[in-house]
Amino acid sequence: MAGEICRRLHQSEVVGEILVGMLLGPHLLGAISESLSLNVFAEIGVIFLLFTVGLETRATEMLRVGGTATAVAVLGVLLPFGLGLALMLGLGEKTTTALFVATALVATSVGITARVLTELGRAASRPARIILGAAVIDDILGLIVLAVISGLAEGKFSFLKIGLVVAEALAFTVFVIVVGQRAAHRISAHLNRLRIANPAFVVSVALCLGLSALAEHIGLAGIVGAFLAGMAFAETREAANIRRSMEEVSALLVPIFFVVMGAKVDLPGLLRPEILLLGLAVTALAILGKVAGCGLAAFKLGKREALSVGIGMMPRGEVGIVVAAIGLSRGIISNDIYAVVIFMSLITTLITPALLKRAMARSPRA
Numbered sequence: 573m574a575g576e577i578c579r580r581l582h583q584s585e586v587v588g589e590i591l592v593g594m595l596l597g598p599h600l601l602g603a604i605s606e607s608l609s610l611n612v613f614a615e616i617g618v619i620f621l622l623f624t625v626g627l628e629t630r631a632t633e634m635l636r637v638g639g640t641a642t643a644v645a646v647l648g649v650l651l652p653f654g655l656g657l658a659l660m661l662g663l664g665e666k667t668t669t670a671l672f673v674a675t676a677l678v679a680t681s682v683g684i685t686a687r688v689l690t691e692l693g694r695a696a697s698r699p700a701r702i703i704l705g706a707a708v709i710d711d712i713l714g715l716i717v718l719a720v721i722s723g724l725a726e727g728k729f730s731f732l733k734i735g736l737v738v739a740e741a742l743a744f745t746v747f748v749i750v751v752g753q754r755a756a757h758r759i760s761a762h763l764n765r766l767r768i769a770n771p772a773f774v775v776s777v778a779l780c781l782g783l784s785a786l787a788e789h790i791g792l793a794g795i796v797g798a799f800l801a802g803m804a805f806a807e808t809r810e811a812a813n814i815r816r817s818m819e820e821v822s823a824l825l826v827p828i829f830f831v832v833m834g835a836k837v838d839l840p841g842l843l844r845p846e847i848l849l850l851g852l853a854v855t856a857l858a859i860l861g862k863v864a865g866c867g868l869a870a871f872k873l874g875k876r877e878a879l880s881v882g883i884g885m886m887p888r889g890e891v892g893i894v895v896a897a898i899g900l901s902r903g904i905i906s907n908d909i910y911a912v913v914i915f916m917s918l919i920t921t922l923i924t925p926a927l928l929k930r931a932m933a934r935s936p937r938a
Contacts, residue, residue, distance in 0.1 A: 593834020617825035626802020641705035643869035652677040652861025672899035679714030703884040752804035772810035773817035851915035
């Protein structure tokens with residue numbers, strides 16, 4: 573219900589689901605609390621969320637992305653990460669905590685931007701194409717950064733460890749994209765022989781969960797495996813059917829994840845002056861990092877279009893929340909830092925639609 577209300581107010585449904593979790597959680601009304609069953613549903617929900625995102629990401633589209641979109645994605649990752657890392661280390665936080673906060677500032681939740689562009693009838697404009705193309709690369713870079721940081725959190729911080737984790741993450745990613753796509757095409761060709769209801773959905777979900785488990789087994793985040801599983805099936809002839817089937821399942825499970833995440837936010841604690849100031853500082857750097865980094869990479873398009881690209885890459889939404897949830901579950905970040913990341917994700921999600929509409933209204937039409 574809260575998600576529907578937010579959608580009618582032209583806001584992301586994620587915002588409503590998190591706010592409900594904060595309201596019903598132990599820090600306010602106390603209607604829901606930490607439980608194994610809720611956490612299991614939430615974990616499956618976030619795996620299905622990343623699987624669905626992967627289903628929308630075609631490897632061939634990534635290969636066709638131009639140099640501008642690539643530059644936007646790379647600078648849009650490096651600048652926010654560096655700013656977040658410098659802030660947290662400057663405040664005396666542990667290296668692993670600072671790395672997780674910096675990672676939460678990296679990836680863009682482009683679903684919000686894509687919806688605004690569609691509503692404005694500007695989905696075919698040049699800034700829109702660059703934003704959507706850069707977001708694909710941004711997702712991959714963000715997941716690799718998350719995989720690296722998750723691996724580092726398990727052991728000693730060293731350059732050798734960084735190299736091993738990067739190599740492992742890249743090898744796993746390339747293997748699933750290259751071999752997984754071929755395997756998915758071959759599986760898709762024989763699915764009609766199976767005498768089960770909706771075989772494409774059943775087999776793809778089984779492989780999604782299997783790759784998630786494999787990713788966890790080799791030290792990566794399970795959502796990396798889920799995302800890559802979605803990419804493997806994105807270009808098969810069954811992709812549309814799988815997406816339709818996933819919509820029904822995700823409508824139930826994905827909101828549970830955001831409600832549970834919202835329930836973990838200590839709202840009264842977030843309103844403490846020192847935490848609120850930190851939240852505002854992190855949010856300011858999150859906005860600056862994307863607008864400046866992505867805008868600078870797209871500056872050759874002109875000031876107005878570069879600004880549109882920077883704003884379009886600004887919202888963190890569910891991506892930042894997922895990163896923070898992983899850090900909290902592993903005991904790497906505290907409840908206060910978790911609340912700060914949630915605050916940043918909510919603010920960047922809320923302000924993007926209005927800012928993007930103004931920026932796009934001023935930029936030349938396609």
